[in-house]
């Protein structure tokens with residue numbers, strides 16, 4: 062477990078198993094919805110664009126870049142939390158759900174951001190962080206003040222005269238202990254994440270109503286959806302039974318999808334989702350395909366999109382197996398062929414950069430491998446959740462000193478490693494590969510000082526490659542990652558087959574090439590991706606003298622001859638119309 066903690070953001074959800082469930086014989090997967098056809102672009106506000114020189118990205122900064130966002134062709138922006146927060150966990154510790162963090166701006170800025178997006182036909186999805194609040198939230202201040210306070214039951218408390226509470230594992234706590242003793246009332250409170258993030262008591266109907274009020278507040282402002290942070294953990298058995306020894310090795314089994322979670326989601330659906338045209342996605346999808354279906358199958362009236370980590374978890378510092386990658390994505394696709402809907406993603410703010418984990422960030426390969434991965438994301442069934450900066454092929458900054466990192470959880474783990482005589486070299490290597498700060502360095506706008514992100518000192522260092530990897534340079538290069546991404550988005554928009562069509566894996570045992578068909582009554586496409594840094598051969602079952610090459614990251618030839626063996630160059634990607 063210790064090792065896992067040090068590497069927490071790579072293996073945070075390790076232990077999930079894939080259980081093959083029989084697909085349900087429904088056809089809701091084919092029902093057209095705007096949130097199925099959307100390309101979601103995730104913006105990490107702190108790192109996107111700073112408007113006032115304090116080194117921190119902000120809402121006005123995003124507003125100034127709305128035309129850029131529009132130029133990508135994306136339909137939806139998912140914004141990480143921008144609420145009032147002491148910012149222990151960069152906004153995932155909310156102290157007031159209806160206020161904007163002053164560092165990010167004001168409510169008036171938020172209103173003009175939303176207006177600016179809607180004017181451009183872009184929808185906005187907000188992060189809702191309600192498995193826990195900040196310990197600075199008024200509810201918690203009240204709750205901890207006395208055992209009889211009306212807010213006491215907003216959180217989980219265990220009175221100390223009853224002895225130590227049964228062990229619960231914390232994902233963020235250095236000692237993995239999810240109970241924190243609080244002297245004021247001689248009791249422990251529960252925190253699955255840090256002790257500054259006490260878990261809300263979802264079993265209390267008052268808490269649920271507070272959350273629906275918060276959701277109503279934002280939905281009435283006109284936002285277009287919610288991403289529910291850590292939601293799979295909200296329901297708990299409040300008798301807190303003993304779990305077996307070493308349960309933490311498989312904590313997902315004990316934490317995810319417990320109790321009346323589905324009841325809460327159905328209530329939320331009835332109160333909010335059914336009353337507004339909003340999309341909904343929860344972080345995490347339980348342990349099995351069945352768990353994921355139970356969250357999103359349309360007949361359940363809960364959520365829209367399942368966001369499962371099995372794909373993104375595959376990358377490890379010493380590499381990953383393409384066969385495993387293909388198996389995971391193919392199994393998920395087939396489990397959701399007839400009902401439910403998936404998010405497809407390879408990065409987010411909790412992951413290091415996609416190109417560094419799944420591609421190759423060496424200068425010779427960065428562009429092609431990044432474009433190849435984007436081709437994958439934009440040609441799979443499911444809604445692509447695309448992380449800001451990946452359209453430039455932004456890569457890990459390869460930080461070497463602990464002083465480069467900002468994530469408090471990482472800093473705690475570093476101290477702990479030192480104190481306990483752990484191997485700091487290994488620790489630092491693991492961070493450089495997998496720490497989530499790698500994905501949080503400032504967006505690279507141009508080659509001027511600080512990559513055009515800020516006129517001040519950026520809150521976290523900028524990747525040294527910004528002089529060549531940036532939006533301004535890529536704008537003028539027809540073969541850049543940026544312009545390739547725009548073409549991919551248009552290709553998906555022009556061909557709903559790429560959204561809804563059947564997926565069939567080809568040449569399944571090929572260890573270098575991932576190839577698949579997407580087809581329906583309206584069209585048929587062959588996608589061929591070389592995931593390796595060497596030439597690779599694809600055993601092509603579809604022979605055609607002249608097929609239309611719709612998009613490729615090496616060549617702009619209009620046609621291609623489909624022979625029995627296709628030779629691909631390193632990280633070559635092709636989308637072919639059949």
Ligand code: NOJ
Nearest residue numbers: 150153190254290291411
């Ligand atoms: C998942 C969020 O994505 C992550 O950034 C955060 O630290 C935890 N949930 C706790 O809220």
Ligand code: CA
Nearest residue numbers: 111113117119
């Ligand atoms: Ca700022």
